[in-house]
Amino acid sequence: MRVKFRKYSWQLAPGHIRDIRQRVFIDEQKVPPELEWDDTDEIADHFLAVLPDNTPVGVARLFSTLGETGHIGRMAILPGFRGRGIGEALLHHLISEAAGNYDELRLSAQEHAIPFYQRSGFHVCSAAYDDAGIPHVDMRCLSPALVASVIEQRTAPMLLGRDAGTWLFSSEHDLVSLMDSVVGQAGQRLWLYDRILDHDLYDRHRLRELISALARRHRLSEIRLLIHDDKPLVKRRHQLVELMRRLPSRIELRLVNDDYPVEDQPFLLADRSGVLYRHDFYTPEGFAKFSDGGRVKLLAESFRRMWDAGRSSLELRELPL
Template sequence: MTVRIRKYSWQLAPGAIRDIRQKVFVEEQKVPPELEWDATDEIADHFLAVLPDNTPAGVARLFSTLGETAHIGRMAILPEFRGQGIGETLLRHLITESAGQYPELRLSAQQHAIAFYQRAGFHVCSEPYDDADIPHLDMRCLAPALLENQSGSGRTHPMLLGTDTESWLFDNESSMVDLMDTMVGQAAQRLWLYDRVLDHDRYDRHRFRELVSSLARRHRLSEIRLLIHDDQPLVKRRHQLVELMRRLPSRIELRLVNSDHPYEGQPFILADREGVLYRHDFTRPSGFAGFSDSGRVRLLSENFQRMWDAGRSSLELRELPL
């Protein structure tokens, strides 16, 4: 079905936007009116999906926090128009609207709609909680620009760890970082990282540090291993991962490669038992990411374990003051 999406400010929004939200959220889902109508409406952009004959069919709103994260909310399709692809069209439009502007997209999804958002490239990033007595989970997309570039490719569940079976190729730093963060952000227990150095521009970023910190604190058996060749850049300049490691020594450990033993010539990151981000060499941001590549992860895990067992701790980092 052909659907057009129109964008409005709250002040100029047609009554159909309020009417659809009233019918779906307040009347159908029994959301209290005082929760449905909030001050965020004043700062959000509002989107109306209309059919070829201009019949209003669905709505959503989009707003940003700190100019960095865009939030999708109040997404609703009228009952008589559900199951016709209108929601998918509206969500793709919101991703396009955000790509290039924001590095992260977030939303609060009703539990029954999780699969719908996963098919569009979002992953769960919270435990379940109730909002207006309806079970919800927070979801996010850490690579809206990549999703926009892949629009129409036919990928199912893009970048969903353990499910997306197609490889993602990258040849620039921005794409590599987005894929890396998306993968690390979904790891449930294990993150193994192998590189020549913990490059500051690549790994000493606030978002990456927060993703690693969240993983380290999420599970009592969380295991984060950092295996590098050279620790001198870390000694000379403070690094967020090193500070995090020294605060959570039972969850995060760093070792140096023993060059007297065989070692890999290409860097990689392993997330749980399915995810791998592999670079062709230490110097360039070129390679591929696989989100459901258990065979390759198993092989690289064996190589990593051998290097890890032969490695040694960094005495200089251990002696640095917190």
């Protein structure tokens, strides 16, 4: 079904936006009015979906926190127009709107709507919680610009274990986006092999937070960092090293043993299906795959051999916290 989208500030928004939210959230879903109408409306962009004859059928809002993360919310389609692809078209429009402005998109999804958002590149990033008497989970997309570029061609883009496509990258920005998207979905295992823990790639707040969340989420979390050279880490404080020393039972770093065969290409493995692979140690070129169990198994075997032959870093162990 063809649909158009109009964007408004709250001050200039037509009454249709309030009417649709009233009908869907307050009347249909029994959300208390004091929870539905909040101060965020004043700072958000509001979107109205209309049919070619200008019939209003759906709404959503988009706002940011600190100008870095975009938040999608209050998505609603009128009952008589559901099941026609309008909600998906509205979500795609919001992702495209946000793509050039934010490196991350977040939303709070009702549990029954999780598959709907997964089809458009969002993954669950929290436990279930109650919001206005309705079970919700937090979901995020860590690469909105890349998702927006393929959203009409791929289903469940960047979803670990689901997206079988190949994501090529040739810039550090895309490398970082894909790395975080892989790391952010790891449920238990994260293995990283590189020459050094380059500060531009790995000494970043968002990556630290993603790895910290994985380390604390599961008592059997296994985060292994295997590198050739630890001297840059000794000379300058590194967020991953600090995290590793605070969570020594969950995060471990080893140095490769050069007397044994080692790989010439760096890679990162997430659980049994996600891989990010670079063609060499010095350029941001390679590919990511979110569902490639065969390749992950082969690389895991290579990683395990190098890991078993590796040694711990005495210099890092002696650094003060």
